[in-house]
Amino acid sequence: MNKNYWIIEVFKKKNLPDIFGIDIKRSIEEIGIYNVEEVRVSNIYKIECIADKEKIKKITKELLIDNVSETFRIYKKIKIEKNCWIVEVFLKEGVTDPVGDTAKDTIIESGILKDVNVKTGKRYYIKGNLKEKEIKEICEKILANTLVQNYFIFKRV
Amino acid sequence: MKYAKYINILSADEETLIKVSEENLLSLDLVEMKKIREYFNSLGRNPTDCEMECIAQTWSEHCYHKTFKAEIQYFEKEDEKIKIEKINLLKEIMEVTERLNYDWCVSVFKDNAGIVKINDKWGVAFKVETHNHPSALEPYGGAGTGIGGVIRDILGVGLGAKPILNTDVFCFGLLDFPYENLPEGILHPRRIFRGVVSGVRDYGNRMGIPTGNGAIIFDNGYLYNCLVYCGTVGVIPLDKVEKKVNDGDVIVVVGGRTGRDGIHGATFSSASLKEDIPTSVVQIGNPIVEKKLQDILLVARDLNLYNSITDCGAGGFSSAIGEMGKDIGAIVYLDKVPLKYKGLLPWEIFLSESQERMVLAVPEKNVEKLISLFTSENVEATVIGKFVKTGKLTVYYKDEIVCDVDMDFLHKGVPKKTLKAFFEKKEGENVKFKSKNIEEDILKILSNPNIASKGEVIHQYDHEVGGRSILKPFVGYEGRGVSDGIVLKPFYNSYEGLIIGCGINPFYGMIDPYYMAGCCIEECIRNIVSCGGNPEKIAILDNFCWGNIYDEKELGNLVRCVKGCKEFALKYKVPFISGKDSLNNYFKGKDKNIISIPGTLLISGIGIIEDIRKICSTDFKKEGNIIFILGKTFNELGSSQFYLNHKIKGGILPRPRPEITLNLMKKIYLGIKNGLIKSCHDCSDGGLITAICEMMIGGNLGCSINFKDVLAETKEPEIILFSESCGRFVVEIEKDKIYEFENLFKNEEISLIGEIIEEKKILGWWGNKKLFEISLDKIYEKWSSLKF
Numbered sequence: 001m002n003k004n005y006w007i008i009e010v011f012k013k014k015n016l017p018d019i020f021g022i023d024i025k026r027s028i029e030e031i032g033i034y035n036v037e038e039v040r041v042s043n044i045y046k047i048e049c050i051a052d053k054e055k056i057k058k059i060t061k062e063l064l065i066d067n068v069s070e071t072f073r074i075y076k077k078i079k080i081e082k083n084c085w086i087v088e089v090f091l092k093e094g095v096t097d098p099v100g101d102t103a104k105d106t107i108i109e110s111g112i113l114k115d116v117n118v119k120t121g122k123r124y125y126i127k128g129n130l131k132e133k134e135i136k137e138i139c140e141k142i143l144a145n146t147l148v149q150n151y152f153i154f155k156r157v
Numbered sequence: 158m159k160y161a162k163y164i165n166i167l168s169a170d171e172e173t174l175i176k177v178s179e180e181n182l183l184s185l186d187l188v189e190m191k192k193i194r195e196y197f198n199s200l201g202r203n204p205t206d207c208e209m210e211c212i213a214q215t216w217s218e219h220c221y222h223k224t225f226k227a228e229i230q231y232f233e234k235e236d237e238k239i240k241i242e243k244i245n246l247l248k249e250i251m252e253v254t255e256r257l258n259y260d261w262c263v264s265v266f267k268d269n270a271g272i273v274k275i276n277d278k279w280g281v282a283f284k285v286e287t288h289n290h291p292s293a294l295e296p297y298g299g300a301g302t303g304i305g306g307v308i309r310d311i312l313g314v315g316l317g318a319k320p321i322l323n324t325d326v327f328c329f330g331l332l333d334f335p336y337e338n339l340p341e342g343i344l345h346p347r348r349i350f351r352g353v354v355s356g357v358r359d360y361g362n363r364m365g366i367p368t369g370n371g372a373i374i375f376d377n378g379y380l381y382n383c384l385v386y387c388g389t390v391g392v393i394p395l396d397k398v399e400k401k402v403n404d405g406d407v408i409v410v411v412g413g414r415t416g417r418d419g420i421h422g423a424t425f426s427s428a429s430l431k432e433d434i435p436t437s438v439v440q441i442g443n444p445i446v447e448k449k450l451q452d453i454l455l456v457a458r459d460l461n462l463y464n465s466i467t468d469c470g471a472g473g474f475s476s477a478i479g480e481m482g483k484d485i486g487a488i489v490y491l492d493k494v495p496l497k498y499k500g501l502l503p504w505e506i507f508l509s510e511s512q513e514r515m516v517l518a519v520p521e522k523n524v525e526k527l528i529s530l531f532t533s534e535n536v537e538a539t540v541i542g543k544f545v546k547t548g549k550l551t552v553y554y555k556d557e558i559v560c561d562v563d564m565d566f567l568h569k570g571v572p573k574k575t576l577k578a579f580f581e582k583k584e585g586e587n588v589k590f591k592s593k594n595i596e597e598d599i600l601k602i603l604s605n606p607n608i609a610s611k612g613e614v615i616h617q618y619d620h621e622v623g624g625r626s627i628l629k630p631f632v633g634y635e636g637r638g639v640s641d642g643i644v645l646k647p648f649y650n651s652y653e654g655l656i657i658g659c660g661i662n663p664f665y666g667m668i669d670p671y672y673m674a675g676c677c678i679e680e681c682i683r684n685i686v687s688c689g690g691n692p693e694k695i696a697i698l699d700n701f702c703w704g705n706i707y708d709e710k711e712l713g714n715l716v717r718c719v720k721g722c723k724e725f726a727l728k729y730k731v732p733f734i735s736g737k738d739s740l741n742n743y744f745k746g747k748d749k750n751i752i753s754i755p756g757t758l759l760i761s762g763i764g765i766i767e768d769i770r771k772i773c774s775t776d777f778k779k780e781g782n783i784i785f786i787l788g789k790t791f792n793e794l795g796s797s798q799f800y801l802n803h804k805i806k807g808g809i810l811p812r813p814r815p816e817i818t819l820n821l822m823k824k825i826y827l828g829i830k831n832g833l834i835k836s837c838h839d840c841s842d843g844g845l846i847t848a849i850c851e852m853m854i855g856g857n858l859g860c861s862i863n864f865k866d867v868l869a870e871t872k873e874p875e876i877i878l879f880s881e882s883c884g885r886f887v888v889e890i891e892k893d894k895i896y897e898f899e900n901l902f903k904n905e906e907i908s909l910i911g912e913i914i915e916e917k918k919i920l921g922w923w924g925n926k927k928l929f930e931i932s933l934d935k936i937y938e939k940w941s942s943l944k945f
Contacts, residue, residue, distance in 0.1 A: 096418055096511075098446075102445050132204055
């Protein structure tokens with residue numbers, strides 16, 4: 001079996017406020033962009049390993065999420081939402097990813113997998129009537145520090 | 158050569174030498190490059206890239222402190238008269254400690270941190286570092302690694318101390334700076350601010366070390382270069398203070414792996430910020446790795462498994478091993494170093510500043526035991542070389558020698574710099590200024606970002622973890638009041654305690670750095686004393702952050718500041734135990750304009766007390782108690798928050814008066830110790846009125862104050878309310894203890910100014926005339942209005 005990527009997205013349960021999202025929205029308004037309706041933030045774990053979905057589920061439930069406040073989905077391709085920009089921010093190659101490293105160590109230590117690699121990032125769902133230029137500005141000024149991070153914008157439909 | 162390459166300097170002319178230095182980001186000047194050429198000429202070969210990097214790093218401002226060790230010709234101009242003297246900055250500072258010669262200063266200016274004695278068995282180590290450049294570029298990672306680095310300094314002092322507290326002081330540009338005026342490539346102060354705070358929070362909290370003392374200063378002088386000071390306090394058994402590398406000791410690296418992160422940090426931080434910056438200088442820390450390292454290291458220390466230790470900070474292995482093997486010599490095998498990923502060049506491995514690594518010197522017989530101990534806790538430990546009496550630093554990569562230089566040349570070969578500095582006194586007369594509306598002025602000062610509550614930030618930090626914090630950053634009613642310092646109880650089985658405070662005020666330095674130094678030293682001592690500290694048992698640390706010191710005037714300011722440090726530290730009888738300077742904090746924009754930060758001095762202090770049950774907090778305790786002000790108020794409004802609010806430049810700076818204040822503080826210490834003083838707060842930024850308001854907020858009580866009764870040079874409301882004169886404390890006394898109190902403070906400058914009332918408001922009187930009346934709610938609302 002070849003190694004493959006699993007992408008796990010961890011987000012706050014719907015009935016709980018997304019504090020990070022609210023904070024980001026406030027920051028966006030501070031730079032003078034006011035037509036943002038909502039921002040939601042989720043954590044992304046890219047897991048490179050040989051494993052089936054059940055195992056990945058087990059890892060996620062036991063190690064990656066807080067079962068009280070968070071929930072997750074596992075998939076291989078990004079879903080694009082209506083009227084919503086999606087931005088992903090990842091650390092550049094070679095920059096230490098402490099969360100990823102710790103997740104990796106923990107997975108190995110728990111005995112679920114022996115050979116695994118984890119990279120982490122953040123995904124932002126930004127709702128509102130925004131132009132691409134504005135999204136770029138938001139990325140550069142708030143979401144990513146291009147010195148150490150790359151950002152990817154997924155166009156809305 | 159297969160793995161390294163030679164850099165041709167033997168036949169290079171001056172122009173090429175400079176080019177070599179610039180192209181390789183070495184930050185070496187022509188004199189230094191020539192000295193290196195001369196050395197390699199005597200060897201009859203060119204240096205390798207690894208050698209050049211290693212020398213550049215060892216000689217960098219960051220590691221060698223060239224400016225502080227330089228011979229400076231200092232010109233001071235006052236009233237058309239010019240005084241000239243030769244001065245060595247480091248000697249000036251160290252002279253204080255030498256002259257005071259206290260037996261409780263155990264280790265000063267020679268190790269990673271200064272150590273003072275708590276009792277016969279234990280000492281306390283304190284170190285404050287700066288991490289300005291990295292924080293300006295990647296605030297979260299920069300601040301986090303700043304904390305991580307200073308924690309490792311404490312782990313690497315002596316044979317290792319246990320960290321028990323972090324401190325942090327920041328200087329930023331104003332948070333409401335308009336986005337559209339921000340120059341290209343500069344992060345907005347608000348973004349830096351948020352990143353830095355989360356970085357410190359995440360690293361400190363995850364390490365399980367409380368963050369308990371600090372300050373935040375806002376001024377647009379810090380727009381291009383923010384300042385991030387991180388400090389750590391640790392406790393160490395006194396028999397573990399000395400370390401010595403022996404011939405034959407094995408070099409073991411423990412902790413994190415080596416990657417490309419942080420290459421050129423040392424040389425980079427000695428240069429100015431320009432618009433193009435390499436990615437590799439930025440590091441991101443991993444607190445979990447460091448936590449594991451810390452825990453197992455202290456176990457190994459207590460088993461006496463190693464002879465010496467140091468942290469891998471700026472300059473990486475090159476600095477750590479070079480420093481440890483200074484008097485012996487070392488052989489290093491770089492191919493043995495565990496790497497994060499493949500593809501690193503030998504010099505990159507040697508210079509990398511990857512976080513969470515420490516280097517140990519281990520006797521051969523203990524190596525196996527030590528490695529299995531570390532491995533048992535999932536911390537990597539790897540043998541990478543040996544200390545051998547060769548007097549050389551020899552570095553192999555596989556079978557190739559990539560670096561082979563004499564330790565003597567590396568550590569003593571730095572050409573001594575001679576610099577010129579110039580200072581002109583510019584303190585003017587006081588500016589006459591009448592307040593139009595006192596109430597408005599008071600509220601404006603309380604909501605000024607430099608005065609207002611930093612609660613939103615401080616509450617993000619864990620200041621309880623470890624269970625040692627006795628007096629916390631916030632005190633009183635609902636934890637609203639602000640504390641002068643933090644009191645720690647380091648040992649579970651004794652009441653001995655530590656008090657940590659700090660003093661910083663860059664605004665004074667804009668008029669005269671000499672008095673800024675005095676005021677900062679006094680503020681730091683005052684903070685400790687008003688918590689119940691003994692003024693005769695305080696040690697301090699200096700941290701200078703300065704702008705472009707190639708500018709004679711900037712350097713003149715620095716010299717003037719150091720002179721102030723020496724003068725006032727001697728007068729207050731407080732020894733310096735450690736210090737650090739971060740120079741060249743300036744920004745060079747596209748138009749080649751150089752923008753320096755305001756010269757900033759941070760004084761951090763640590764006081765030792767016998768009994769943590771005899772301390773004092775700032776919050777008012779009980780209605781009916783009476784309020785005294787200790788110390789006299791002078792017409793010293795220069796650079797005060799009142800003047801700054803009204804944009805008035807100039808004026809007279811506060812003058813520290815050690816002869817009077819030191820005596821007063823000794824009595825305050827007694828007063829707190831025997832329970833006479835119920836609450837105590839020092840008057841500093843914002844003057845008397847700010848101190849009183851903060852005490853009210855903490856106590857959730859009101860007070861009635863007659864400001865005319867305050868002992869002052871000139872009886873004017875503006876001066877009494879807002880002057881920031883040194884040597885003043887507001888204290889609360891029970892009514893029936895007044896004779897006892899007045900007896901204790903006989904012959905001191907004290908005045909009874911009012912009492913605590915139940916109504917939640919402040920009544921300000923001027924004789925029989927009511928000056929103002931403000932409700933506590935309004936005061937609290939303004940004071941806590943700062944939103945980050």
